[in-house]
Amino acid sequence: MRYRGARHLPEWLEQGAAVLRDNRKDDLTDTFQTINKPICIEVGCGRGGFIRQMAKLWPDMMFIGIDKVPAVIAKAAATSVEQGLTNVLFIIGDIEDIAPKLDKHRVQQIFLNFSDPWPKARHANRRLTAHKKLDIYAHLLSEDGVLEQKTDNQVFFEWSVESIADAGWSLVRVERGFSAMDIEADDAGAGRMEANGTGTVGMISSQFVQTEYEQKFRAQGIPIHYLCARPPKA
Numbered sequence: 001m002r003y004r005g006a007r008h009l010p011e012w013l014e015q016g017a018a019v020l021r022d023n024r025k026d027d028l029t030d031t032f033q034t035i036n037k038p039i040c041i042e043v044g045c046g047r048g049g050f051i052r053q054m055a056k057l058w059p060d061m062m063f064i065g066i067d068k069v070p071a072v073i074a075k076a077a078a079t080s081v082e083q084g085l086t087n088v089l090f091i092i093g094d095i096e097d098i099a100p101k102l103d104k105h106r107v108q109q110i111f112l113n114f115s116d117p118w119p120k121a122r123h124a125n126r127r128l129t130a131h132k133k134l135d136i137y138a139h140l141l142s143e144d145g146v147l148e149q150k151t152d153n154q155v156f157f158e159w160s161v162e163s164i165a166d167a168g169w170s171l172v173r174v175e176r177g178f179s180a181m182d183i184e185a186d187d188a189g190a191g192r193m194e195a196n197g198t199g200t201v202g203m204i205s206s207q208f209v210q211t212e213y214e215q216k217f218r219a220q221g222i223p224i225h226y227l228c229a230r231p232p233k234a
Ligand SMILES: C[S@@+](CC[C@H](N)C(=O)[O-])C[C@H]1O[C@@H](n2cnc3c(N)ncnc32)[C@H](O)[C@@H]1O
Pocket: 043, 044, 045, 046, 047, 066, 067, 068, 069, 072, 093, 094, 095, 096, 113, 114, 115, 116, 211, 212, 213, 214
């Protein structure tokens, strides 16, 4: 994908450096070891709007955005530094190459938001809900960890539901055409306190935050589908 702002890449790399790593150049094992908060990952974070909003709502968590396209994710990092966010990290690379560098069962939540549907049957293995990818997520997720997916593409969604069930995961929730549930940072805090009396991570969910793609689709009246699933017990 050619990103319109690619000519700004050098300046974004510099501006975003504090929260940006490149899988081909940096020692990620070292980076991951310095993280002392529970980790959530968005695979295919694009321009990072979702990661930034989640990081503001849940400051006690570390939100990691992964994307293969350098210019897109460098911009995400530069904007995050500009906004003073410290509980975010952006990694340039493919999830398949990055996952082996993370300790297993360390991730609380994995988000797939508006992933490429790869409609041709011969590209099915590239879909982020293909069995090979699900195995990677199962390796990363903690015992109570979950995978959440949102998409506008119903064919891809139904394929994902089937793929996830076939791989032995439990579908906790499957909702076709779910309503947006935006919350403000303060409301989120109050909500979490009410939910479990501790203010901890109980209510973290991608349902509360709209991504760049989601905003565009919702504005056009396109239904958005959501699922939440748990990996098979290790
Ligand atoms: C359609 S965009 C969605 C962006 C964002 N999540 C949103 O909802 O606005 C999908 C992104 O996933 C990235 N992507 C696809 N496969 C990937 C992989 N295997 N590893 C990392 N990123 C990937 C693409 O580069 C692209 O930026």
